[in-house]
Amino acid sequence: MPLNTEFNQLVSKEILERAKVGDEAAFKAIYEQYSGIGYGIALRMVKHHELAQDVLQDAFINVFRHIKQYQGEQVFVAWLKRIVINQAINKLKVQNKFNCELPEEDIIETTSLFNENWLSAVRDINSLLMRVNDEYRTVFVLHEIEGYKHKEIAELLDKSVSYSKVVLMRCYQQLKVLAEQ
Numbered sequence: 001m002p003l004n005t006e007f008n009q010l011v012s013k014e015i016l017e018r019a020k021v022g023d024e025a026a027f028k029a030i031y032e033q034y035s036g037i038g039y040g041i042a043l044r045m046v047k048h049h050e051l052a053q054d055v056l057q058d059a060f061i062n063v064f065r066h067i068k069q070y071q072g073e074q075v076f077v078a079w080l081k082r083i084v085i086n087q088a089i090n091k092l093k094v095q096n097k098f099n100c101e102l103p104e105e106d107i108i109e110t111t112s113l114f115n116e117n118w119l120s121a122v123r124d125i126n127s128l129l130m131r132v133n134d135e136y137r138t139v140f141v142l143h144e145i146e147g148y149k150h151k152e153i154a155e156l157l158d159k160s161v162s163y164s165k166v167v168l169m170r171c172y173q174q175l176k177v178l179a180e181q
Contacts, residue, residue, distance in 0.1 A: 136171035
């Protein structure tokens with residue numbers, strides 16, 4: 001289940017309509033409302049502050065370029081969040097962070113691992129996430145924090161559903177080791 005974040009706050013229809021016609025004050029209001037949480041998502045995914053700032057900047061450039069295409073089929077914040085996540089994934093792909101091929105024998109049933117409650121005892125998950133590799137962290141953030149399904153993650157990363165499950169399992173294992181240190 002996704003965490004309650006500022007992305008759950010709605011932007012007014014008036015601000016959206018003004019932004020669609022190029023009103024800079026409306027763009028600024030959207031940026032001010034969502035840049036902090038957008039940066040948080042970007043940082044959790046890419047790990048480095050400078051890269052997260054690049055992701056956020058590129059994401060908002062895309063938002064502002066394409067805001068006229070936003071038709072309201074989904075909540076605006078979901079549209080914006082998807083842009084931030086896609087931008088982070090694109091940055092990681094450019095850096096070749098998703099080059100791991102998983103052998104078939106690694107594809108195992110992991111449902112019991114996903115039901116463990118050990119993670120709830122960890123006070124600062126972000127500091128632990130910064131210590132796992134980019135691949136693990138990205139899948140973990142998308143699945144456990146942002147609420148994406150394995151099929152959606154697989155589509156975003158151009159990988160298989162099994163890949164997403166195995167990477168998440170490995171991330172859990174690495175987080176557990178780190179938490180016990």
